[in-house]
Amino acid sequence: MTKTTNLTAQEWKEKGNVEFNKGNWSEALSCYTSALKLANEDNSDKAIYYKNRAATYLKQEEYNKAIEDCDKALKICPNDPKALFRKCQALEALERYEEAYRDARYIISADPGNKAIQPIAARLHEIVQERYRQNSRVSAKVAQMMDIAFEIKGDNEKRETAMNNLLVLARERAGAEIMFNDGIVSKITKILKLEKNEDIITIGVRIIAELCQNNIDRTENIIRQIGIPWCLELFNSKLVERVNATQYCLQTILNTYSGMTNKPDSKPNKDLCDKYNKEIDTILSCLLYSVTNRTISGLARDAIIELIMRNIHYTALNWAERLVELHGLQRLMEVASELEEYKYESSMEITSSTRTVTSVCLARIYENMYYDAAKEKFRNAIDEYIKDKLLTPDIESKVRVVVAITTLLLGPLDVGNAIIAKEGILEMILVMAGADDVLQQKVACECIVAAASKKDKATTIINQGVNILKKLYQSKDDSIRVRALVGLCKLGSSGGTDATIRPFAEGATKKLAEACRRFLINPKKQKDMRKWAVEGLSYLTFDAEVKEKLIADVQAVQAMIELAKTGDQSVVYGVVTTLVNLCNAYDKQELIPEMIELAKFAKHHIPEEHELDDIDFVNKRLIALAKAGVTYALVALSKTESQNSKELIARVFNAICSQQDARGIVVQQGGAKALLPLALDGTDKGKKQASQALARLGITINPEVAFPGQRIMEVVRPFINLLNPECSALENFESLMALCNLANVNDSVRKRILKEGGFQKIEAYMYEDHEMLQRASTQVINNLMMCEDTVKYYEQENDRVKYLVILCENEDLDTSMAAAGALAMLTSVSIKSCIKIFDTKDWLESLRYLLANPNSDLQHRGIVIVLNMMKSTKEVATRVIDTDIMEILMALTKSDTVQNKKIKQLAAEALEAAAKWELIRKSENEGESQRESQNTNNLENLE
Structure with missing residues (x-):
């Protein structure tokens, strides 16, 4: 049993105060929370616990929580000045100035003599007045722009400019409030019924989205005014900009109800989701029912499926099981069974990306079925759909079933394989592949290719499929030939990167690659053909000889990059997998020498890497791809919703960025912008x-x-995420190097590093028994020391200063320089840290080491530390002067070997500081400084 188990509420509070004064905010918070759990009655003591916890939340910048605790304290003790004061501070930090000013005035009326609040109230009064003046200006601007924008017969260009100005104003708090109160929403909805200018429609939708951003009251009011059907109607367009704007608007509304943001790592707020469950469910249900709407455009369908996909996962709104309940899988399977080139009476309009988007959505739903009963429901719903379709044995039903199965095999593969394993399904596909009808051949061929993904799970289709694929490859129809070619490529790559496994005859892989190339570079071939050609190469490029031949083929590489730049979701897998293979960016199995010997002894097969996959060849391929503009392709493809594809894209990016010469190209072509969301959302490896x-x-x-x-x-955040024991030393080191550069930019960036919990993670590497990691982390801390918040970490009760002093004597010069630099900055602003230097047993040795160092830069840092100590307090200066440091300082001022004049000057300043404290005096006879004994009581240091 621990000593703290039986503490009273009051004792927990006292313990919290001790931790608070030490600057240990988490521990203080825990103590005050424990006190509150024990305080049953609403009395003045309980109000104190709330106020103290609010003070801790303020230190942690958890301003909303601080306000909540202040409100609870005020409920017990109305008009309590301290609770009002802390609430006022939190409101000001949240830029809720009017409310903060109101509380400041309450404090003044309750406690007129309170001097602490007077300057704050004066400052807030100025801000509130300025905001009032600004609101008046914004109000006039809004009125002017609205008059121009909503004049339907006005000049189109002027109206468009006015709408753009309103959009900018809508992103500001004052502008959004004024517009909303002036009835802009009803004006937009009315005008959009008559508007012919699509740009104005798009801007109007974006304005509504901005008004809904992070404001539930406005969002509820807007939804009542416009209704969900209005949003769904807006989707129905063939213009990308308008569809994107509508998608963004609906996502913003969902975010406001759920507390999420558009940032990749955003998480919903459970309390908000529970409160607005009905509204969220209504929006998602309406979207789900629209998926199979026969009158909407293919672009709109894709955008709606993407919206569903973004919100169903357990990391978002966790709506997947509800989707299954509402027969949503059957609706998605209807879309999955559509063919762009095959039209019939009730067909839907789709795009080249629709089936890919649908397959990813199905995979995301299945991923969310995280217990067996839910998975069973998912499989049953799919089975039901297949059975219903096959009840009418016409050609259309068979074609659509096979297309739907192919889509499943691109998404939840296990479910697709289970369907193919059912009696009669495989036979049906093989019969269709052997039919004379081109459409049947095409869809059956695609299904065979998709089913061959897992060799161990699809042995039958592979055994029976090879002969059919060879026969189909003789077809006169190019669309059949290219699909059969991909199937053969897939089977030919079953050995992966192992140079010893070649399922086809020698040279067959190169012939297949040449066939794929011909389809890829032929400008007369449709995009669909080129897409299949790249998919074929994605399997063949496991072969190192094919990689080398492809990278040398400028025309083929350029054709592949141009195809990728279209952003078509259906080309993502083929292009990215080919690039991963060219870059050797896949996971490589580490071959341990002892295990190889054991495998040889057991007569097991040992994978061998091809000589053309050596690092020199790989590096040349990486530079060639960077110069060919691969970054443009990766940026276009990174908009995919597939987590696996995102990982592959990140792998290629990382491989390219491993080449220093390619990094400038990546930044110029927009790679950094595309990498940021990939670093925050996706698989752990990605x-x-x-x-x-x-x-x-x-x-x-x-x-x-x-x-x-x-x-x-x-x-x-991505850099700090790499400071993890599960990451490699290289990943840790590169992250620290990048953070070091970031910490050198400005104070806002330094504060962000600290806010993201970076300090503790960076500091941990200073204790690593790894020279480069220790050096890099000390260099980051050196740069972070320019921030006052870092100084506070060193002023708390800990051994941080002590360790910096020890590191000053490190054998590695760069580490020693960084530690001494950090200590020099720290002691220049913190008297506490000057005193804490004495906590180190060998503090004197460290100072001697720095002052007598042959490296003038290190010596300079040492003299600055000593000067700061001499200037700090009389007690500190006395302890320094009581050693041989004074003799060293005197020697430095007179030495002829010290080339750096600054060092001599600083040494003289240190001696002058000692003279000011009257610790030394000049001897008239000897011309030297001499010590004087003084009583050194400094009342100012007492608390």
Whole structure:
């Protein structure tokens, strides 16, 4: 049983106060919370616990929680000045100035003699007055712009400019409030019924989205005014900009109800989700029912499926099981069974990306079925759909079933394989492949290719499929030939990167690659053909000889990049897998020598890497791809919703960024912007790869150039995520190097690093028994020391100063320089830290080491530390002067060997500081400084 088990509420509070005064906010918070759990009655003591916890929340910048605790304290003790004061501070930090000013005035009326609040009230009064003046200006601007924008017969260009101005104003608090109160929503809905200018429609939708952003009251009011059907109607367009704007608007509404943001790592607020469950469910249900709407455009369908996909996962709104309940799988399977080129009476309009988007959505739903009964429901719903379709044995039903199965095999593969294993399904596909009808051949061939993904799970289809694929490859129809070619490529790649396994005859792989190339570079071939050709190469490029031949083929590489730049979701897998293979960016199995010997003894097969996959060849391929503009392709493809594809894209990016010469190209072509969301959302490996790629950019290129604007703040988290024991030493090191550069930019960036919990993670590597990690982390701390918040960490009760003093004597010169630099900055602003230097047993040895060091830069840092100590307090100066440091300082002022004049000057300043404290005096006879004994009581240091 621990000593703290039986503490009273009052004792927990006292313990919390001790931790608070030490600056240990988490421990203080825990203590005050424990006190509150024991305090049953609403009395003045309980109000104190709330106020103290609010003070801790203020220190942690948890301002909303601080306000909640102050409100609870005020409920017990109305008009309590301390609770009002802390609430006022929190409101000001949240920029809720009017409310903060109101509370400041309450304090003045309750406690007129309170001097602490008077300057704050004066400052808030100024801010509130300025905001009032600004609101008046904004109000006039809004009125002017609305008059121009909503004049339907006015000049189109002027109206468009006015709408754009309103959009900018809507992003500001004052502008949004004024517009909303002036009835802009009803004006937009009315005008959009008559509007012919699509740009104005798009801007109008974006304005509504901005008004809904993070404001539930406005959002509820807007939804009542416009209704969900209005939003769904707006979707129905063939214009990308309008569809994107509508998608963004609905996502913003969902975010406001759920507390999420558009940032990749955003999580919903459970309390908000519970409160607005009905509203969220209504929006998602309406979207789900629209998926199979026969009158909407293919673009709108894709956008609706993407919206569903973004919100169903357990990391978002966790709506997948509800979707299954509402027969949503059957609706998605209807879409999955559509063919762009095959039209019938009730067909839906789809795009080349629709089936890919649907397959990813189905995979995301299945991923969310995280217990067996839910998985069973998912499989049963799919089975039901297949059975219903096959009840009418016409050709259309068979074609659509096979297309739907192919889509499943691109998404939840296990479910697709289970369907194919059912009696009669495989036979049906093989019969269709052998039919004379081109459409049947095409869909059956695609299904055979998709089913061959897992060799062990699809042996039958592979055994029976080879002969059919060879026969189909003789077809006169190119669309059949290219699909059969991909099937053969897939089977030919079953050995992976193992150079000893070749399922086809020698040279067959190169012939297949040449066939794929011909389809890829032929400008007369449709995009669909080129897409299949790249997919074929994605399997063949496991072969190192094919990689080398392809990278040398400028025309083929360019054709592949141009195809990728279209952003078509159906080309993502083929292009990215080919690039991963070219870059050797896949996971490689580590071959341990002892295990190889054991395998030889047991006569097991040992994989062998081809000589053309040596690092020199790989590096040349990486540079060639960078120069060919692969970054443009990766940026276009990174918009995919597939987590696996995102990981592959991150792998290629990271491989390219491993080449220092390619990093500038990546930044110029928009790679850094695309990498940021990849580093925050996706598979663990994908996030790690993208974070490392960003770190590599941050090492070589000025962070302000690589990550302009707000992006420089957003890259902090990915870098800190790499400071993890599960990451490799190289990943840790590159992250620290990038953070070192970031910490050198400005104080806002330094504060962001600390806010993201970076200090403790960076500091941990200073204790590592790894020279480069220790050096890099000390260099980051050196740069962070320019921030006053870092200084506070060193002023708390801990051994941080002590360890810096020890590191000053490190054998590695760079580590020693960084530690001494950090200590020099720290002692220049913190008297506490000057005193804490004496906590180190060997403090004197460290100072001697620095002052007598042959490296003038290190010596300079040492003399600055000593000067800061001499200036800090009389007690500190006395302890320094009582050693041989004074003799060293005197020697430095007179030495002829010291070339750096600054060192001599600083040494003289240190002696002058000692003279000011009257610790030394000049001897008239000897011309030397002499010590004087003084009583050194400094009342100012007592608390």
